[in-house]
Amino acid sequence: MKKRILVTGGAGFIGSHLCKRLLNEGNEVICMDNYFTGSKSNIVDLLDNPYFELVRHDVTHPYFAEVDQIYNMACPASPVHYQYNPIKTVKTSVMGAINMLGLAKRVKARVLQASTSEVYGDPHVHPQPESYWGNVNPIGLRSCYDEGKRCAETLFMDYHTSNKVDIRIIRIFNTYGPNMNPDDGRVVSNFIVQALKGEDITIYGDGTQTRSFQYVDDLVEGTIRMMNTDNFIGPVNLGNPNEFTMLELAENIIELTGTKSKIIHLPLPKDDPKQRRPDISLAKEKLGGWEPNIQLKEGLTKTIEYFSKVI
Ligand code: NAD
Ligand code: UDP
Numbered sequence: 001m002k003k004r005i006l007v008t009g010g011a012g013f014i015g016s017h018l019c020k021r022l023l024n025e026g027n028e029v030i031c032m033d034n035y036f037t038g039s040k041s042n043i044v045d046l047l048d049n050p051y052f053e054l055v056r057h058d059v060t061h062p063y064f065a066e067v068d069q070i071y072n073m074a075c076p077a078s079p080v081h082y083q084y085n086p087i088k089t090v091k092t093s094v095m096g097a098i099n100m101l102g103l104a105k106r107v108k109a110r111v112l113q114a115s116t117s118e119v120y121g122d123p124h125v126h127p128q129p130e131s132y133w134g135n136v137n138p139i140g141l142r143s144c145y146d147e148g149k150r151c152a153e154t155l156f157m158d159y160h161t162s163n164k165v166d167i168r169i170i171r172i173f174n175t176y177g178p179n180m181n182p183d184d185g186r187v188v189s190n191f192i193v194q195a196l197k198g199e200d201i202t203i204y205g206d207g208t209q210t211r212s213f214q215y216v217d218d219l220v221e222g223t224i225r226m227m228n229t230d231n232f233i234g235p236v237n238l239g240n241p242n243e244f245t246m247l248e249l250a251e252n253i254i255e256l257t258g259t260k261s262k263i264i265h266l267p268l269p270k271d272d273p274k275q276r277r278p279d280i281s282l283a284k285e286k287l288g289g290w291e292p293n294i295q296l297k298e299g300l301t302k303t304i305e306y307f308s309k310v311i
Pocket of ligand 2: 078079185202203204211246268272273
């Protein structure tokens, strides 16, 4: 059945893929964005669709629309961008959550929060199951994002418990793919852009820190399944459990692009997590056997193809 769906942060990297998929499935989509890190170019192909509506709006201000579902994706996700104005980042997560929960309460919509593996901080438990409470510095460089997202989870749970709002929480692990901003600053886009331009590939620290990289299509599939699953509110991890060091990631990108770029090492940012890998058993069990299908080399190849066109 056709639904009216609000996607906040819809002009961003993940939001744009989500809007496209939801429209393709026959829904009406309102895409709300303030274009802080997102871009109209990500959704320009959708503008001809009469069931697509684009709204310039900041999620820290209340917003009203009659909708059935809300995907709350609005928030800068790259450390460079969320640290640019840390107070605004906290406001976006916390006031954005309050505004979207208030809207969901009023119109009786189901609302899904894009939370993050950052709620686990620099984890002492590896891989990370949803039951792990995390190891987060409350006053560090990453706190505006990590604690903002943790507080948003708290708000989602409390609106659910106190006001019976129909919520879903997903914890997204490092996700990459087409429509990432070339200046995004996250590792996959940085390395690919550097490789394609023949510039030095900048590994922060010794490159032994790990991340688990998920291709965006796998995330979108898991996210939509979570939104449409009954009797399970999460939080649920959505990520690819294959774990790589940043050195391995750089080597893969060097091989796939055939670049002559050299690896250089820059200082490791403070509080940079040493390891990250999702335990996805809960997602598999609750989301109809969901698991990532696209592995690193295939996903990187598609992403390299995209960046070759846009830079
Ligand atoms: P992104 O920066 O490409 O997208 C975020 C979008 O939100 C942008 O279009 C931006 O302009 C918009 N936005 C920011 N602040 C806003 C505000 N105050 N009002 C309205 N719009 C605002 O990042 P992304 O990777 O697509 O991330 C989307 C969501 O997923 C974010 O909430 C992020 O925290 C979460 N997430 C992403 C990852 C990942 O690896 N990509 C991992 C964990 C969580
Ligand atoms: N990183 C890097 N070079 C870059 C950008 C990032 O080595 O040009 C490292 C960063 O220090 C971190 C990892 O890559 O250890 C992932 O960083 P990203 O900003 O993509 O995401 P997050 O740290 O939030 O997982």
